[in-house]
Amino acid sequence: xxxxxxxxxxxxxxxxxxxxxxxxxxxxxxxxxxxxxxxxxxxxxxxxxxxxxxxxxxxxxxxxxxxxxxxxxxxxxxxxxxxxxxxxxxxxxxxxxxxxxxxxxxxx
Amino acid sequence: xxxxxxxxxxxxxxxxxxxxxxxxxxxxxxxxxxxxxxxxxxxxxxxxxxxxxxxxxxxxxxxxxxxxxxxxxxxxxxxxxxxxxxxxxxxxxxxxxxxxxxxxxxxxxxxxxxxxxxxxxxxxxxxxxxxxxxxxxxxxxxxxxxxxxxxxxxxxxxxxxxxxxxxxxxxxxxxxxxxxxxxxxxxxxxxxxxxxxxxxxxxxxxxxxxxxxxxxxxxxxxxxxxxxxxxxxxxxxxxxxxxxxxxxxxxxxxxxxxxxxxxxxxxxxxxxxxxxxxxxxxxxxxxxxxxxx
Numbered sequence: 001x002x003x004x005x006x007x008x009x010x011x012x013x014x015x016x017x018x019x020x021x022x023x024x025x026x027x028x029x030x031x032x033x034x035x036x037x038x039x040x041x042x043x044x045x046x047x048x049x050x051x052x053x054x055x056x057x058x059x060x061x062x063x064x065x066x067x068x069x070x071x072x073x074x075x076x077x078x079x080x081x082x083x084x085x086x087x088x089x090x091x092x093x094x095x096x097x098x099x100x101x102x103x104x105x106x107x108x
Numbered sequence: 109x110x111x112x113x114x115x116x117x118x119x120x121x122x123x124x125x126x127x128x129x130x131x132x133x134x135x136x137x138x139x140x141x142x143x144x145x146x147x148x149x150x151x152x153x154x155x156x157x158x159x160x161x162x163x164x165x166x167x168x169x170x171x172x173x174x175x176x177x178x179x180x181x182x183x184x185x186x187x188x189x190x191x192x193x194x195x196x197x198x199x200x201x202x203x204x205x206x207x208x209x210x211x212x213x214x215x216x217x218x219x220x221x222x223x224x225x226x227x228x229x230x231x232x233x234x235x236x237x238x239x240x241x242x243x244x245x246x247x248x249x250x251x252x253x254x255x256x257x258x259x260x261x262x263x264x265x266x267x268x269x270x271x272x273x274x275x276x277x278x279x280x281x282x283x284x285x286x287x288x289x290x291x292x293x294x295x296x297x298x299x300x301x302x303x304x305x306x307x308x309x310x311x312x313x314x315x316x317x318x319x320x321x322x323x324x325x326x327x328x329x330x331x332x333x334x335x336x337x338x339x340x341x342x343x344x345x346x347x348x349x350x351x352x353x354x355x356x357x358x359x360x361x362x363x364x365x366x367x368x369x370x371x372x373x374x375x376x377x378x379x380x381x382x383x384x385x386x387x388x389x390x391x392x393x394x395x396x397x398x399x400x401x
Binding site for chain 1 (some may be wrong): 192347350
């Protein structure tokens with residue numbers, strides 16, 4: 001697919017200290033660099049290499065991705081939310097592109 | 109018919125296991141056809157994945173491919189967020205309201221809201237077309253609209269745009285029973301042609317569709333569990349493909365695997381086979397976009 005597009009699911013509301021589940025998915029071919037094209041030449045590697053999540057400027061989740069990961073990588077993780085704020089999700093592509101998405105949460 | 113009984117038993121066993129593992133919320137609604145409780149559901153919508161066949165049907169039970177897959181794969185499909193096919197559905201939504209072509213129209217200009225206008229469309233596919241004098245799969249219908257009403261370039265069968273649109277339209281029928289109208293026009297002739305193809309051995313391995321999907325479903329072919337080859341989930345996100353794929357791609361894959369020379373996507377042969385296989389799955393819930401192995 002032409003352009004990578006992220007999807008994120010964060011609850012709109014939560015109670016202070018509650019553990020919430022965050023789900024993320026991004027469309028990406030995750031080309032491993034191990035395959036050969038029709039012309040017999042290797043297809044250059046192009047994967048998402050890093051995924052991070054920041055909450056109110058503080059890093060809460062980070063992972064490095066490796067070439068064996070399937071297309072359209074999906075991440076799900078839990079987090080305790082202390083206060084209202086904004087999540088910033090960032091995916092870094094091998095070609096230097098950075099895809100971001102923001103989500104708000106209000107904590108009562 | 110000792111053989112048939114074995115197949116059936118193993119399928120039933122698989123169903124029970126899969127359901128127990130899924131821990132689907134205890135809905136007490138009972139499936140009248142199979143007497144089963146706890147049907148799988150997506151966003152509160154129940155899916156009928158298994159029903160007793162009507163008289164004259166070649167199978168005793170009609171079972172969706174869903175039941176043949178592992179818990180993990182099923183779980184992907186049962187949550188619209190984790191189902192990767194929704195990446196295509198979102199693209200389809202964008203395309204739905206994007207004007208293209210000489211007429212300056214989008215799908216929305218004529219059809220309005222996709223949720224209303226396309227409800228139930230997928231369940232009746234492929235549908236007889238009087239002007240083309242043949243049954244038309246959804247892909248052909250979409251391209252007919254693009255060419256004749258929008259004056260736009262037709263989409264390629266397996267393009268992301270086409271898959272996005274067929275997934276979006278198919279999604280509007282999710283949960284509705286597959287119901288192909290064989291009485292319209294010359295549909296029966298196409299059904300017969302499809303049936304003939306289904307039972308014709310072909311390729312170096314000399315196998316017909318029926319050899320795997322009718323005689324041996326529920327058994328392993330090397331590491332892969334054979335399903336009944338039902339079409340109710342297409343276009344389907346196949347983990348092996350790592351993307352969404354059309355029914356005709358799956359047909360082609362099967363033909364390649366028995367080492368036959370595959371027909372082209374959208375060819376008369378595949379359309380006939382689509383008519384016939386859709387009929388074999390009559391009554392199953394549409395699961396578009398499904399997730400399979």
